[in-house]
Amino acid sequence: MRLTRRIVAALVLGTLALVPTAPPARAGEPVVVFAAASLKNALDAASAAWTKETGKTARISYAGSNALAKQIEAGAPADLFISADQAWMDYVEQAGLLEPDSRFDLLRNALVLIAAGPQNPGSDPRIALAPDLGTTLSRVLGGGKLAMATIDAVPAGKYGKAALEKLGAWDAVKGQVAQAENVRAALLLVARGEAPLGIVYATDAAADPSVHVEATFPSDSHPPIVYPAALLKDSHNPDAAALLTYLRGPGARGAFERQGFTVIGAQSAGR
Structure with missing residues (x-):
């Protein structure tokens, strides 16, 4: 009887070992941001201000929104995505790759x-x-x-x-x-x-x-030039949501406005 119990226990433990677990939280690691190329000057400045204020850091990859969306779809590791149009953010959202309710419109341009x-x-x-x-x-x-x-x-x-x-x-x-x-x-x-x-x-x-x-x-x-931002579903960096919140707040506003962006702000939340 004892032998049988030991066999059952071993089987249960073996089964649990096969269950996939979420990656560990990456506290202290840079937040990885995929952002439209046109954001470089402004977002670099906003990121630097966030680092000065919090001690946290970000690593930002700039490219065309289309290229970034395709990379995200292919599994490239990133925490945040900021697109230069709604269509490519829609593309990522329709693929089920955005954190629900995290998307909002951040900026306008000309x-x-x-x-x-x-x-x-x-x-x-x-x-x-x-x-x-x-x-x-x-x-x-x-x-x-x-x-x-x-x-x-x-x-x-x-x-x-x-x-x-x-x-x-x-x-x-x-x-x-x-x-x-x-x-x-x-x-x-x-x-x-x-x-x-x-x-x-x-x-x-x-x-x-x-x-x-x-x-x-x-x-x-032309269609309205709007930059939506969102948290990616596969992000496991606990600082990512904090950075996203910072970018829509007063701390980042000056960095965006100095480059000529119009900040849409929190009223676009809940999209």
Whole structure:
């Protein structure tokens, strides 16, 4: 009888050993953030402020929102995701990879047409968003390229194409578009003089003194530029939720606003 009990106990213990357990909490380790490339300057500053205030740290990977969403889907370890549009956050949410009720809209941005070099004081922009915009862009471009993020995947590229279509200029310039992997790469093409013009976010233009804004696209010429943020379901870092809360609070507001973002704030919670 005793032998039988020992066998049963051994079988139970063996079965329990096969039950998967959650990874241990990673207290003290950096919070891993996947964030849209356009956030770099502002989010680096906000993260540094959080570190100064709390002693906690973050490790931030910047890329196009599409690339980051695909990496998350493939199992890349991350705690937070901040997208430059709703569509790629929707993609991650529909895959069941967001922590329920953690998603909210964090920031807004604007879309601009840029050219290389600083703006000459007192000079008028060469390009007006008039009905003949396509003709004007073709003239200014000459044989050069219009730098944009990938138009069918990266949010900035999708916004840019939508704006040009709305303004009747897409057909005139689509053959001259140089597509970059993300908006910061498109900015770099203009900053280096490799493309006469580019379409980026207003915050990107503000971050690089080697370019200037030729025109700002009307907000109704493209879908609203909104940056949603969320905690990822597989995160086991106890500091991740605290960082997410900090980013929507007063401590991070200045870092975002100094770069030209509009902070949406807590009223967007509960989405």
